Amino acid sequence: MSYVEILILRNLTRRPAHGYELRKRVEAVTGVILNNNSLYPALRRFEEAGAVSKTAQAQAGRPSRVVYELTDVGRDLLHDMLADLPPEQAEDDTEFLTRLGQFALLSPAERRDVLAARDTALGTRLERLTSLQQRSGTERWSALVTAELISAAQRERAWLATLRKQAAVQEPAADADGK
Numbered sequence: 001m002s003y004v005e006i007l008i009l010r011n012l013t014r015r016p017a018h019g020y021e022l023r024k025r026v027e028a029v030t031g032v033i034l035n036n037n038s039l040y041p042a043l044r045r046f047e048e049a050g051a052v053s054k055t056a057q058a059q060a061g062r063p064s065r066v067v068y069e070l071t072d073v074g075r076d077l078l079h080d081m082l083a084d085l086p087p088e089q090a091e092d093d094t095e096f097l098t099r100l101g102q103f104a105l106l107s108p109a110e111r112r113d114v115l116a117a118r119d120t121a122l123g124t125r126l127e128r129l130t131s132l133q134q135r136s137g138t139e140r141w142s143a144l145v146t147a148e149l150i151s152a153a154q155r156e157r158a159w160l161a162t163l164r165k166q167a168a169v170q171e172p173a174a175d176a177d178g179k
Helices: 003-014 019-030 036-049 072-083 093-100 108-135 140-167
Strands: 052-059 062-070
Touching: 003 019, 003 036, 003 062, 003 072, 003 093, 019 036, 019 062, 036 052, 036 062, 036 072, 062 072, 072 108, 093 108, 108 140
Parallel strands: none
Antiparallel strands: 052 062
16 A cells, blocks of 8 residues: 555545545645546545445436545554555655654554654665765765765654654544544
8 A cells, every 4th residue: 555545545534525526635635646547446446445435426417426435444444554664665755754644643652663664764775875975986966966865864864763752642532634
């Protein structure tokens, strides 16, 4: 599963929606542009897994529209997706930040695990970049780019250290509106 699926399920926690409305809500809240080729196959998979239900909603003078609603299975799936950050996804900035943005739905221990996975991925990135920097030799522009990437990874690791302190605090459970 990826951040797109997380965003779809998270938005359905707020209230049921038809596809176009769901797409627009995700875009408005996150800036992520969903296209029909990612939205509807994900909704179909979620329906097959029992994570969402769909009902036809009649419209005057128009074809019925399909409204999707999150089920209890979907809430559990969303939680599991948020709490799990596999190594290959921990390297991806968007995957990590999507989970971080939903930390209110996780326990302090689950937050700590997600932060640890990201920190491990950043450590691996730093090793790779340091090795690359050593091999760059006299390539001035390449060395400048690599130095900036190293600096960014180091800054993020420092930020993660402050996040670990904040993540240890148990927050009140978020309601369906994320408040």
